[in-house]
Amino acid sequence: MSEMPQREAYGRALAEYGDVNKKIVVLDADTSSSTLTHFFGSRFPERFFNVGIAEPCLVDFGVGLSLGGFIPFVNAFAAFLSLRAVEQVRTCVAYAETNVKLVGHYAGLSDFKDGPTHNCVMDLAVMRAMPNMTVIVPADNNEIVNWLPVIAEHQGPLYFRMSRDKSLPVHPADVKPEIGKSIWIREGSDVTLISNGAMLGRSVQAAELLAEKKISAGVLEIHTLKPLDVDAICLAAARTGAIVTAEEHTIIGALGGAVAEILAENCPVPLERVGIKDRFPVTSKGADLLMDHMGLRVLDVVAAAEKALRRKER
Amino acid sequence: MNYLSEARILELEEIARQIRVESIRIIHRRGSGHPGGALSAAEIIAVLFFDKMKHDPTNPQWEDRDRFFLSKGHASAALYVALAKTGYFPAEDLLNWGELNCHLQGHPDRVKTPGVEMSAGPLGHGLAVGAGVAMAARMNKKRCRTYVMLGDGEMQAGIIWEAANVASKYHLANLVAILDYNDVQLDGSVHDIMPLEPLADKWRAFNWHVIEINGHNIRQVRDALDLAEEVHSQPTIIIAHTTKGKGVSYMENSSKWHGAVPTAEQLDIAMRELNEAGGAK
Ligand SMILES: Cc1ncc(C[n+]2csc(CCOP(=O)(O)OP(=O)(O)O)c2C)c(N)n1
Numbered sequence A: 001m002s003e004m005p006q007r008e009a010y011g012r013a014l015a016e017y018g019d020v021n022k023k024i025v026v027l028d029a030d031t032s033s034s035t036l037t038h039f040f041g042s043r044f045p046e047r048f049f050n051v052g053i054a055e056p057c058l059v060d061f062g063v064g065l066s067l068g069g070f071i072p073f074v075n076a077f078a079a080f081l082s083l084r085a086v087e088q089v090r091t092c093v094a095y096a097e098t099n100v101k102l103v104g105h106y107a108g109l110s111d112f113k114d115g116p117t118h119n120c121v122m123d124l125a126v127m128r129a130m131p132n133m134t135v136i137v138p139a140d141n142n143e144i145v146n147w148l149p150v151i152a153e154h155q156g157p158l159y160f161r162m163s164r165d166k167s168l169p170v171h172p173a174d175v176k177p178e179i180g181k182s183i184w185i186r187e188g189s190d191v192t193l194i195s196n197g198a199m200l201g202r203s204v205q206a207a208e209l210l211a212e213k214k215i216s217a218g219v220l221e222i223h224t225l226k227p228l229d230v231d232a233i234c235l236a237a238a239r240t241g242a243i244v245t246a247e248e249h250t251i252i253g254a255l256g257g258a259v260a261e262i263l264a265e266n267c268p269v270p271l272e273r274v275g276i277k278d279r280f281p282v283t284s285k286g287a288d289l290l291m292d293h294m295g296l297r298v299l300d301v302v303a304a305a306e307k308a309l310r311r312k313e314r
Numbered sequence B: 001m002n003y004l005s006e007a008r009i010l011e012l013e014e015i016a017r018q019i020r021v022e023s024i025r026i027i028h029r030r031g032s033g034h035p036g037g038a039l040s041a042a043e044i045i046a047v048l049f050f051d052k053m054k055h056d057p058t059n060p061q062w063e064d065r066d067r068f069f070l071s072k073g074h075a076s077a078a079l080y081v082a083l084a085k086t087g088y089f090p091a092e093d094l095l096n097w098g099e100l101n102c103h104l105q106g107h108p109d110r111v112k113t114p115g116v117e118m119s120a121g122p123l124g125h126g127l128a129v130g131a132g133v134a135m136a137a138r139m140n141k142k143r144c145r146t147y148v149m150l151g152d153g154e155m156q157a158g159i160i161w162e163a164a165n166v167a168s169k170y171h172l173a174n175l176v177a178i179l180d181y182n183d184v185q186l187d188g189s190v191h192d193i194m195p196l197e198p199l200a201d202k203w204r205a206f207n208w209h210v211i212e213i214n215g216h217n218i219r220q221v222r223d224a225l226d227l228a229e230e231v232h233s234q235p236t237i238i239i240a241h242t243t244k245g246k247g248v249s250y251m252e253n254s255s256k257w258h259g260a261v262p263t264a265e266q267l268d269i270a271m272r273e274l275n276e277a278g279g280a281k
């Protein structure tokens, strides 16, 4: 399972889940051979809709299906779902409180070869700004597969964000993710690394490197950006007195932004944010290469932790 | 308007062939790109850049230049080859496509690459942007023309039809859309994924002047571009019937080759079929 790209884990699991829950319908916008929703499409052709290259229509068509009692999984590249169709999402999904599952694919830097227009490092800030929206960023394939029934049974608007490729595996096959409930991946007493998505595995590696330097780093996975697990963030601040966030997203408005808001209002401690520093990505020959180039190296997490520690000790 | 001699047609056919050869080579070298839609556009891009358009590669910002917008930005390989061959940047740059420090992005980037009029990639922007550019040219009393190349899958985007309304409302006769009608998109055939027909009638209903041609016939492409200049109160769309992956048998009419990269052996076959004497190199 961990050898598959995220989209394949999702595509296969969705096709299987189609048997369990007959209310699931799947929509795509001419990208089903990229998002791999075509697995579902070939198994349940009568419950699969390809609307062509028309993301705004895709969202609203899904809204209509939800009004008719179905559970639409609306799939597109994250860049186009969260940006081109954003007003449809705001009005007809979030505001109207419809039961639509938005699935953003090829998010972050994972579409390295298509370049800055297809990279998507602001979708989470957009989605998090919407009232009523649940926002989930899974870290690996085991998590993705186990999220599926949870998402389908959740009532209301939801955004689920995935990478194109595989990420470092973190979770066991039987991980049981719950909306709004963060997961302690590793305990630590000096600093807490708060992360999600593809950066979670890198944060675990950073914690191991820090341990070699006799720094005890905890790792907390905040897979649900909204509703946010405020208690866990405050507990981490109280326990370690220094926080690092690490995300495959601009540091504005998503994990780093959210944690900064919570800390400032509730329990101020030094915070360092690892993420994309308010600039557009570039085209690359590999996803890992691009993540490194954009400041998302394991060593960047390590350096941020050391800096947060120095600030704590001052 | 000058008549295209047979010799000139042969020259432009040779340029289109070279655009195909180089596009495939740089896609292979980078290990990514979109060959199908680059190959279907080769003749149109050859005629525009090497014959029809007024432009000056030594002065990309020349005010009176004709403008070309590649709205189907994923066909960037063909555009990059044409820009390099006409002299906007050194041909060596093509070899660095995809490197972190190279100005050539996966999709066209107007800030980084000389000769690129507008950044593209997300489908649907070119016609509305082109309409704005055509309107600005009219207001600035410039005689330059604006050409926008669209994909047929792209035609499913609602904004294309919003832009069609705007261009016809303002009688933008200096705007020409060119549709690369290869009947293939990412997921399959356009007529299966989201049928467009009767397409010419739709554009006529939107008050556009419609010309239908074979997009691989150099003379027809040139004639259509010339004819569009004779239309004085409407924008023109040239519906160019094409073959996706044209010239490489295994790529033709196949959505598999929308965004796939040929292996070394496949590259060899492609070069042979495109009569490239040097082979894959
Ligand atoms: C808004 C948007 N949605 C999806 C995509 C992903 N995508 C890239 S190319 C493509 C298919 C384009 O087909 P077509 O317009 O027919 O181009 P051509 O056949 O000329 O290559 C898709 C869906 C995109 N670039 N932009």
Ligand SMILES: [Mg+2]
Pocket: B151, B152, B153, B180, B181, B182, B183, B184, B185, B190, B244
């Ligand atoms: Mg097409």
